[in-house]
Amino acid sequence: MEVETVELGYRNLRALVLLDADSRRPVLTVEEVGTSRRRWQAIRGGGASRSKRLFVAVDKRQVWETGILVHVFVEGNSSVDPDYIVHGSYHKGAMTVSRGGGGEDVARIGKEVSSISSVMKGEYTYHVDIIPDVDQAFVLALAVILDQRHNYDFEMPFETLWQWLQAAPASISFGFHGLGQLIHGCFDSLVAALGSAAHALVVPFEAVWQWLQAAAAGVSSGFDGFWEHTQGIFADLPAALAGAAHNLVLSLESFWRWVQNAVGGINLDLDGFWPLVQRFVNTAASKAHELVPALEALWRWLKDAAAVALPYVLAIAAVVCVAALVWHCWQILCTAAVQVAKALVQVLCSCWGWLYGVAMLVGPCCGHVTMAAPGVAGGLLISRVAFETAPRLFFQISRSAGGAVATAVFSTPTIASAVAAPVAALFSG
Numbered sequence: 001m002e003v004e005t006v007e008l009g010y011r012n013l014r015a016l017v018l019l020d021a022d023s024r025r026p027v028l029t030v031e032e033v034g035t036s037r038r039r040w041q042a043i044r045g046g047g048a049s050r051s052k053r054l055f056v057a058v059d060k061r062q063v064w065e066t067g068i069l070v071h072v073f074v075e076g077n078s079s080v081d082p083d084y085i086v087h088g089s090y091h092k093g094a095m096t097v098s099r100g101g102g103g104e105d106v107a108r109i110g111k112e113v114s115s116i117s118s119v120m121k122g123e124y125t126y127h128v129d130i131i132p133d134v135d136q137a138f139v140l141a142l143a144v145i146l147d148q149r150h151n152y153d154f155e156m157p158f159e160t161l162w163q164w165l166q167a168a169p170a171s172i173s174f175g176f177h178g179l180g181q182l183i184h185g186c187f188d189s190l191v192a193a194l195g196s197a198a199h200a201l202v203v204p205f206e207a208v209w210q211w212l213q214a215a216a217a218g219v220s221s222g223f224d225g226f227w228e229h230t231q232g233i234f235a236d237l238p239a240a241l242a243g244a245a246h247n248l249v250l251s252l253e254s255f256w257r258w259v260q261n262a263v264g265g266i267n268l269d270l271d272g273f274w275p276l277v278q279r280f281v282n283t284a285a286s287k288a289h290e291l292v293p294a295l296e297a298l299w300r301w302l303k304d305a306a307a308v309a310l311p312y313v314l315a316i317a318a319v320v321c322v323a324a325l326v327w328h329c330w331q332i333l334c335t336a337a338v339q340v341a342k343a344l345v346q347v348l349c350s351c352w353g354w355l356y357g358v359a360m361l362v363g364p365c366c367g368h369v370t371m372a373a374p375g376v377a378g379g380l381l382i383s384r385v386a387f388e389t390a391p392r393l394f395f396q397i398s399r400s401a402g403g404a405v406a407t408a409v410f411s412t413p414t415i416a417s418a419v420a421a422p423v424a425a426l427f428s429g
Helices: 116-121 136-150 156-217 219-362 384-389 391-400 403-409 413-428
Strands: 002-008 013-019 026-032 039-044 053-059 068-074 084-089 094-099 105-111 126-130 370-372 381-383
Touching (some): 084 105, 370 384
Antiparallel strands (some): 002 013, 039 053
């Protein structure tokens, strides 16, 4: 059985398809639900239909807890109790699949120790032990979920970078090995050149010594022999110095060739690194291009939602503004309302007093016993019964609102009983 990784939607959620190794037929599809890496579902075959869902796996481990605790709910289970529980330690490589409710162990999943290079590539090795009569694809899907829970997929540029980093030490070691050989050859040539130069310098002294011996043995040879020996000494000395300089130049040429080779190796490494950078940039550009349709869809959704919700938002804003205005200005509004009420009462009372006076002059149409309003100039008449019922309210209204208002309120017993108390309270503030 093989596992193939695909991506779902613009959020690039992971989906892993378990394929039959021989027929390449999809057996199970394991999908990540959401972006929290804590919930997966397994679907029969290679489709995404919920009707073919087999189970849902939920990671129940808390942030401060270590180990593994995954609850597996088989499709059709509507209770909160899981059908299977996966527990153990991923990093210790010991994980167990048990039936829910403290049932028997049905499988064991082990993780082998991996090398550093395998870890950087995201390659891990697992071994699974399954008891008889247990679906093997079910347990393998749980193993895939555990692997994806702890090892997120690496992008290809980083894997290529790791391969380049692996190859770089070998190239560097090869370069240093060549550098050592060149330096060794340079010093060998230098030592040989210095040895030949020393030998060439010794030759003239040997010639001098031989000349001295010859001069001591036969001074009789005269100045002609002395001159010949002197010419021989100075003829051998330039030749010896020229040979030493030639050997030194050969050593410098060898060192210069090594420098040229080292620079060429560095250029070769840089030529290999540049395609890697280009590949990384191209991958990042493709991912950014895939992000543009998602942002466009989000923008269209926001515009549609704004068009639908705008009337409601304006209505809510108006209500909030009115409520805020009333909350902050209620004292001012109450004061204004009281002043308006007082003005209206005074206007109504003046009109009523005028009409009532006209009625009194026309005739005894009003069958009330009247009396002159006490303390009010002008001889205005009020109802005796109303006054005797609430004289204190009459004087209170007369002091606060004026005689015209008090006379209008106490013109009849009915009006006095209905509005005397509210008018007194209104003008008392």
